[in-house]
Amino acid sequence: MNSHVYVMEEVRVRRNHLAAYMDLINSTTGETTVGQFFRCFGVFGKTELTSRQGWPGTTHLWEFDSWTALAKYFEYDANKPGTTNPDEMAWWQATAEQRYGGHARVMLPATWCPTAAQLAAGGIKGDCYEQEVVRLRQGSAKEYLARAREAYVPVMERLGAGLVGAWYPVHVADDQAVVLWIYPSWRHWGAAKTAAAADPDLARWRRESRDMVMGYDQTPLFRDPSASVK
Amino acid sequence: MNSKVYVHEAVEIEGTHRAAYLGMVANRAEKGAGQRASRLVGVFGAVASTGYWHRTFEVWEYEGWSALAEDIQYLRGISRDKAAEDSQWQEKASSMRFGAQSRVMLPADWSPSLDKIPGSEKAECFEQQIVNLRQGTAADYLERAGRRLVPIMSRYGAEVVGAWRTALVDEDEVILLWSHRSWEAWGAFERESKNDEELRAWRLQNGDCVVDYRTTVLYSAPGITVASRPAA
Numbered sequence: 273m274n275s276h277v278y279v280m281e282e283v284r285v286r287r288n289h290l291a292a293y294m295d296l297i298n299s300t301t302g303e304t305t306v307g308q309f310f311r312c313f314g315v316f317g318k319t320e321l322t323s324r325q326g327w328p329g330t331t332h333l334w335e336f337d338s339w340t341a342l343a344k345y346f347e348y349d350a351n352k353p354g355t356t357n358p359d360e361m362a363w364w365q366a367t368a369e370q371r372y373g374g375h376a377r378v379m380l381p382a383t384w385c386p387t388a389a390q391l392a393a394g395g396i397k398g399d400c401y402e403q404e405v406v407r408l409r410q411g412s413a414k415e416y417l418a419r420a421r422e423a424y425v426p427v428m429e430r431l432g433a434g435l436v437g438a439w440y441p442v443h444v445a446d447d448q449a450v451v452l453w454i455y456p457s458w459r460h461w462g463a464a465k466t467a468a469a470a471d472p473d474l475a476r477w478r479r480e481s482r483d484m485v486m487g488y489d490q491t492p493l494f495r496d497p498s499a500s501v502k
Numbered sequence: 503m504n505s506k507v508y509v510h511e512a513v514e515i516e517g518t519h520r521a522a523y524l525g526m527v528a529n530r531a532e533k534g535a536g537q538r539a540s541r542l543v544g545v546f547g548a549v550a551s552t553g554y555w556h557r558t559f560e561v562w563e564y565e566g567w568s569a570l571a572e573d574i575q576y577l578r579g580i581s582r583d584k585a586a587e588d589s590q591w592q593e594k595a596s597s598m599r600f601g602a603q604s605r606v607m608l609p610a611d612w613s614p615s616l617d618k619i620p621g622s623e624k625a626e627c628f629e630q631q632i633v634n635l636r637q638g639t640a641a642d643y644l645e646r647a648g649r650r651l652v653p654i655m656s657r658y659g660a661e662v663v664g665a666w667r668t669a670l671v672d673e674d675e676v677i678l679l680w681s682h683r684s685w686e687a688w689g690a691f692e693r694e695s696k697n698d699e700e701l702r703a704w705r706l707q708n709g710d711c712v713v714d715y716r717t718t719v720l721y722s723a724p725g726i727t728v729a730s731r732p733a734a
């Protein structure tokens with residue numbers, strides 16, 4: 273069972289800074305001051321042809337060991353203006369110059385959601401990801417994730433997608449879920465979308481889950497193809 | 503039946519760059535047709551009085567999902583090296599815009615493909631409706647629009663440029679794009695349609711699925727026509 277706590281950030285990046293910003297965030301390792309609080313689960317860019325929520329932008333996922341670890345990071349974040357570490361100051365200054373805002377969700381994993389370590393051990397790699405943010409009726413997030421595991425994940429896997437993670441945001445009324453998929457390549461993604469349009473099992477899932485689902489947004493994402501989920 | 507896939511982009515333009523940006527997109531579509539897997543259906547400026555500004559809209563046509571996937575790979579330099587002129591173009595375009603919002607769109611059966619858009623090459627004025635719907639009703643709404651709305655709009659001389667439902671969401675959004683031959687014709691449509699009982703009935707009948715809609719008046723880039731692009 274996965275008992276970690278996650279933060280998903282969606283960041284608006286200044287024009288022409290997308291690649292540099294992704295490199296900067298990817299450099300957040302356990303040896304850096306910031307990186308000691310959490311693990312970088314993944315840093316993803318939004319493709320300009322498909323991002324309904326706007327581009328240029330990135331999505332980051334951070335994994336914390338527990339609420340206590342998250343609280344320690346929040347304490348650090350609140351006090352960081354007083355830092356005297358020049359490397360750390362330079363890192364924060366660089367991020368501030370390359371982005372102009374964003375929003376974040378604190379999330380808890382579905383009981384069956386793999387941890388970053390489990391994904392890394394499985395060697396999951398790929399260039400093409402898709403983030404699915406699902407809007408739900410109040411109080412139905414856990415039920416949605418349980419039913420998705422039984423009826424949705426197998427269909428998506430048959431269509432060529434792999435599950436990276438499934439979470440529900442806290443600090444809201446149990447009315448959202450986030451699922452992250454991976455495809456071996458953009459070619460596989462295109463083929464899956466073509467097949468999905470006529471897939472009866474997927475249509476059945478969409479139909480039967482409407483007692484909970486009020487809408488969803490799928491956002492294709494990319495990352496360095498050589499980078500595994502950390 | 504139209505089996506293509508479309509990308510609709512709403513671009514936020516910085517300062518006074520709108521005219522230059524419109525020209526750049528159109529020019530790129532004509533010169534770069536062989537590099538990209540897409541063809542430009544149209545590039546439009548939003549009339550500032552009718553919506554957010556400064557904003558432009560582009561609609562691109564792909565043969566299918568695989569062609570879109572190929573274009574994503576091309577832009578990322580995965581499938582083949584990006585042409586130097588495309589990199590230069592993107593750098594220049596980035597200096598003129600803040601960012602954008604893109605939608606992948608699937609056409610209604612009756613929505614014309616690029617080669618079959620009627621009359622739009624002569625149009626001066628365009629009208630875009632983004633319709634928010636109850637989830638799951640987009641295909642049904644488009645089917646109804648094809649039967650009921652298109653004949654009504656035709657009475658005013660408006661032609662369909664495209665009718666699409668947004669993909670990657672829960673069948674809850676549609677975009678309709680109409681052309682009017684002239685600004686005068688558009689004005690006459692707006693004036694006379696307000697008392698059109700058939701149009702009023704159409705809107706009332708869709709109260710079961712339409713949540714709301716927003717209409718934005720658009721113009722095509724100066725000297726640029728819609729549906730006259732060279733084939734990729």
